[in-house]
Each structure stands twice: as structure tokens, then as C-alpha cells.
Amino acid sequence: MISVKNLTKKFDGFTAVDNISFEVKEGEIFAFLGPNGAGKSTTIKMLTTLLKPTSGEMDLNGHDPVRESDEARRSFGIVFQDPSLDDDLTAYENMEFHGVLYDVPDKLRKERIEYLLKFVELWERRDNLVKEFSGGMKRRLEIARGLLHHPKIFFLDEPTLGLDPQTRNALWAHLRELNKNEKTTIFFSTHYMEEAERIADRIAVIDHGKIIASGTADDLKKQTNTNSLEDAFLALTGKSIREETVGSMDHFRAMHRMHTNNKR
Amino acid sequence: MKKIYILWLRQIKRYLRSKSRIVGSLAQPLLFLLAMGYGFGSVYQKAGEGNYLNFLAPGIIGMSILFTSVFSGMEVIWDRQFGFLKETLVAPMSRLSIMIGRTLGGATVATLQGVIVMFIAMLFGFHPVSWLMIIPAILIMFLVSLLFTSLGTMIASLLDDMQGFQLIMNFLVMPLFFLSGALFPLDGLPAALAIIAQIDPLSYGIDALRALLIGAGHYGLTMDFIVLGAVTVLFWSLGSYFFRKIQI
Numbered sequence: 001m002i003s004v005k006n007l008t009k010k011f012d013g014f015t016a017v018d019n020i021s022f023e024v025k026e027g028e029i030f031a032f033l034g035p036n037g038a039g040k041s042t043t044i045k046m047l048t049t050l051l052k053p054t055s056g057e058m059d060l061n062g063h064d065p066v067r068e069s070d071e072a073r074r075s076f077g078i079v080f081q082d083p084s085l086d087d088d089l090t091a092y093e094n095m096e097f098h099g100v101l102y103d104v105p106d107k108l109r110k111e112r113i114e115y116l117l118k119f120v121e122l123w124e125r126r127d128n129l130v131k132e133f134s135g136g137m138k139r140r141l142e143i144a145r146g147l148l149h150h151p152k153i154f155f156l157d158e159p160t161l162g163l164d165p166q167t168r169n170a171l172w173a174h175l176r177e178l179n180k181n182e183k184t185t186i187f188f189s190t191h192y193m194e195e196a197e198r199i200a201d202r203i204a205v206i207d208h209g210k211i212i213a214s215g216t217a218d219d220l221k222k223q224t225n226t227n228s229l230e231d232a233f234l235a236l237t238g239k240s241i242r243e244e245t246v247g248s249m250d251h252f253r254a255m256h257r258m259h260t261n262n263k264r
Numbered sequence: 265m266k267k268i269y270i271l272w273l274r275q276i277k278r279y280l281r282s283k284s285r286i287v288g289s290l291a292q293p294l295l296f297l298l299a300m301g302y303g304f305g306s307v308y309q310k311a312g313e314g315n316y317l318n319f320l321a322p323g324i325i326g327m328s329i330l331f332t333s334v335f336s337g338m339e340v341i342w343d344r345q346f347g348f349l350k351e352t353l354v355a356p357m358s359r360l361s362i363m364i365g366r367t368l369g370g371a372t373v374a375t376l377q378g379v380i381v382m383f384i385a386m387l388f389g390f391h392p393v394s395w396l397m398i399i400p401a402i403l404i405m406f407l408v409s410l411l412f413t414s415l416g417t418m419i420a421s422l423l424d425d426m427q428g429f430q431l432i433m434n435f436l437v438m439p440l441f442f443l444s445g446a447l448f449p450l451d452g453l454p455a456a457l458a459i460i461a462q463i464d465p466l467s468y469g470i471d472a473l474r475a476l477l478i479g480a481g482h483y484g485l486t487m488d489f490i491v492l493g494a495v496t497v498l499f500w501s502l503g504s505y506f507f508r509k510i511q512i
Contacts, residue, residue: 048354050512070356078354084347088278100270101355 001026001153001185007056009042016042018209027183031190031200033233036242039209040189041081044157048078061152077146081157083138087131091122091141094130095148102149116144120174136167143174156188160195172199193230207237267357271365279373293328293381297388300447321385322473323446326408329378330466333409334437336370337416341426350512359508367413374409375402392477401476407492408469414499421506440466450482465495
């Protein structure tokens with residue numbers, strides 16, 4: 001369903017993703033792990049047509065994201081690391097917007113929006129502006145939105161970051177149900193090791209732009225002679241703390257969050 | 265087509281919902297109309313030029329269109345910072361359609377703003393020579409809006425964050441406004457200023473509005489229309505070109 005061969009991305013001399021290859025089968029739940037700045041988000045951005053790779057080949061559901069970007073785009077849904085909703089629109093309008101952009105016919109769109117908003121328990125709040133929503137509600141809405149066009153592949157970039165255990169559990173329950181009923185392939189990145197261990201069929205660990213290990217959680221533990229995935233992860237990637245380069249955009253977002261939090 | 269419509273609709277909804285933005289963006293034109301319109305009125309009259317408020321109103325309409333459209337175009341930066349741009353960029357549609365939808369939405373909002381300012385100016389004593397001319401005047405307003413929304417989108421595609429915004433306001437938008445003949449007649453200007461006004465596209469927009477609304481143009485309507493059309497096509501193409509290049 002997803003196939004990546006010798007994928008590389010360079011930014012002015014710095015290699016963010018270095019010649020990686022992997023495959024994800026249909027209906028599989030695949031976890032992509034790595035320390036900050038390891039190349040997870042860059043890989044997801046390339047797969048989802050937001051970034052052009054420097055070299056290498058990709059295939060999503062039989063389509064090349066670079067050359068057949070529109071066909072590839074129809075094949076996947078995505079929940080980004082940062083919120084990507086329009087705060088000044090209502091939950092329903094955000095869904096409607098997505099449905100129109102993905103050519104979901106009117107009648108079907110109405111039915112699916114109702115079904116999905118009920119599925120993530122936001123139907124009662126459909127006419128509320130998104131800016132009134134909590135972080136968890138926004139995440140749920142993003143998941144519902146990403147599923148509106150019935151994608152074959154669902155990308156989630158650190159979907160549970162900053163959510164409480166209740167919301168996290170509910171989210172994964174939804175996603176597993178989807179994976180079981182619709183055979184949707186799920187590709188996610190996370191920093192929570194127990195989450196990867198519990199949910200994923202297979203795991204790949206990326207560090208410094210290279211995939212350094214892959215297999216089931218048990219495989220990784222065996223390979224490193226450890227008892228938990230967290231220990232296996234640390235054995236593979238070392239204990240030094242990574243500094244993520246902070247762009248001005250992150251500063252801006254952080255500032256904005258501070259301001260909005262202060263207002264509340 | 266439907267995709268372009270929903271992109272357009274999104275911007276209209278956002279505009280109508282931000283009451284503070286509407287009120288805020290009307291305060292400045294109002295101040296200009298009151299302070300300058302009444303303040304310079306008697307001097308202008310004594311110079312034998314007639315009613316200054318009537319002369320000024322098209323200039324202030326042009327000003328509010330300029331500010332609103334550049335700002336609408338630059339909302340791309342906003343969407344980029346708050347993530348919504350990604351949602352449109354991963355959707356199965358061409359970057360060109362995204363650009364069309366955004367620009368039309370921004371231009372509609374700016375035109376609306378211009379029309380509101382026109383009616384407010386009427387409350388203060390502005391009277392067009394003929395009510396019929398309001399319709400072509402609104403068309404000109406839309407053309408000017410399209411021109412500057414494209415310019416705003418172009419700038420926004422090249423900037424990473426809002427920090428450059430102040431710079432753009434002070435070194436581009438303000439000069440565009442002050443040197444356009446919004447506040448003074450273009451006849452009998454010192455040569456240097458006349459040339460600068462000639463390369464400022466806003467001059468032609470305001471000149472066309474004056475020709476239609478108060479029957480006193482400088483460059484002539486045909487010239488105004490040709491220049492506005494050509495510059496709009498140019499900025500729009502450049503805007504689409506740079507917008508296509510955005511990578512996140």
C-alpha cells in the first residue's frame with residue numbers, strides 16, 4: 001500500500017532523510033518512531049505531497065505522490081502534528097469544506113459528515129466555532145475530517161501529543177475500529193512507546209535520517225536484548241537529548257498559544 | 265468550480281464573522297475623511313478647486329481597498345502559521361485553483377469594504393455626479409481589489425512569518441497610498457512626484473473612480489483601465505507562480 005525506495009531529502013547541505021526504504025502492507029498499522037529531528041515529519045511531508053524529495057521513489061496505493069499528486073492525494077487522509085482547522089469556521093463547515101475539496105457528492109457528504117461527527121462524538125457541537133473547542137475535540141474533529149473521503153491510507157503525525165489518557169484511548173479505539181472494519185492502512189508517528197507497542201503491527205525506528213531498525217515490537221526487543229520498547233528505543237538511538245531546530249514559525253505559534261491561554 | 269466557490273465562501277464567512285475587523289478597518293478611512301476632508305476643505309475651495317470632500321472620497325475608497333486587499337492576500341501567512349494552508353495543499357486540486365479561490369475571496373471582501381466606505385462618505389456629504397456611475401465604479405473597485413490581493417498573495421508566498429509585515433506596510437503599502445494622488449490632484453505636480461505617481465498602480469484606480477464618480481479624471485478612463493488590467497494580470501501571474509512554489 002505504501003512503498004518507499006531510496007528516499008532522500010536534503011535542505012541546503014543538510015540531509016534530513018537519508019536514503020530510506022520501507023513497505024507498509026494493506027490493512028497494516030505501522031508506527032514510525034524516532035527522536036526529535038530524526039526525519040519523521042519530513043518523510044510524512046514527502047509522502048503527502050507537501051515536500052518534493054531530492055531523490056528516490058514513493059508509491060501510495062499505486063500512485064506516485066510527485067507525478068500523480070492528485071490521485072495520490074485522494075488515497076490518503078492525514079492528521080498533522082499541528083492543528084490544521086479553520087478556527088473561524090464551525091465544525092460542520094470545516095467538514096463541508098473538506099468534502100467539497102475531495103469531490104464527495106452532496107448527498108453522500110451530508111450522510112458521512114453526520115456519521116463521522118457522531119462517531120467522534122461531536123455531532124451535538126457541529127455548529128460551534130472550532131476556536132471554542134479543546135485540544136482533544138480539535139484532534140477528534142481532524143480525525144473525522146481526514147476520513148471523510150474514505151482514504152485507503154491514514155497518516156497521523158504525533159496525533160496524541162498533549163492529550164490526556166482518556167482522549168488518547170478513545171482516539172485509538174476509533175482508529176482500530178476503522179482499521180478493522182474498513183481495512184484502512186494506518187501510518188503514525190509518536191513519542192509514546194507504549195502506544196506504539198500496543199497499537200502497531202510493525203514499527204520502524206528512524207534516526208539521523210536513516211531507518212536503523214524495523215520489525216514488530218518483539219523483534220526490536222530481541223534485537224537489543226531489552227524488556228520494553230522504550231529500552232529498545234533508547235538502546236537503538238542513544239540517550240543524548242536532541243535539539244530540535246526551532247524556526248521562527250514555532251516561536252510564533254508558541255507565543256500565540258501563550259496569549260490565547262492567558263486570555264482564558 | 266465548486267472548489268473555488270467554497271474557498272471564496274470561506275473568506276466571506278471569515279470576514280462577516282470578524283466584526284472587530286470590519287469596524288477597525290472602517291475607523292481609519294473615517295478619520296481621513298473627517299480630518300482631511302473638513303480640515304483642508306476651505307483652503308481647497310479658496311484655491312478655486314471646488315469641494316475637497318468630493319475630491320477626497322474616491323481617494324479614501326481607494327485607500328481602504330488597498331489596505332484590505334493587501335491584508336487579505338497576506339492572510340496566506342496566517343493560514344500557513346496556523347496550519348490551515350496544509351489542509352488545502354494536500355487536497356486534490358491544483359495550486360492554481362487555490363490561488364483563484366483565495367484571490368477572488370480576498371478581492372470580494374476588499375470591494376465590499378470599498379462600497380461601505382463609499383456610502384459612509386455619502387453620509388458626510390460626498391455626492392457622485394450620477395447614481396448610475398456607481399455600478400462601473402464598483403467594477404473598478406473590484407479590479408483594484410484583485411490587483412492588490414494578488415500583490416499581497418505574492419508577498420505572503422515569499423515571507424515565512426508575520427515579522428516582515430510591518431516592513432511591507434511601511435515601505436510598500438504606505439508609499440503606494442500617499443504617492444497615488446489619493447489626497448492631492450495629479451495636475452501640476454512637480455515632475456519627480458508626477459513620475460512616481462505614474463508608476464503607482466493605485467493612482468490609476470483612484471483616477472478611474474474620480475472619472476466615474478465626480479467626472480474629473482487625469483489620465484483618462486481608457487488609460488486607467490488598460491494599466492489596471494495589465495498590472496492585475498502581471499501581479500496575478502507572479503502571485504500564482506510564487507504561490508505554487510510554497511513548500512511547508
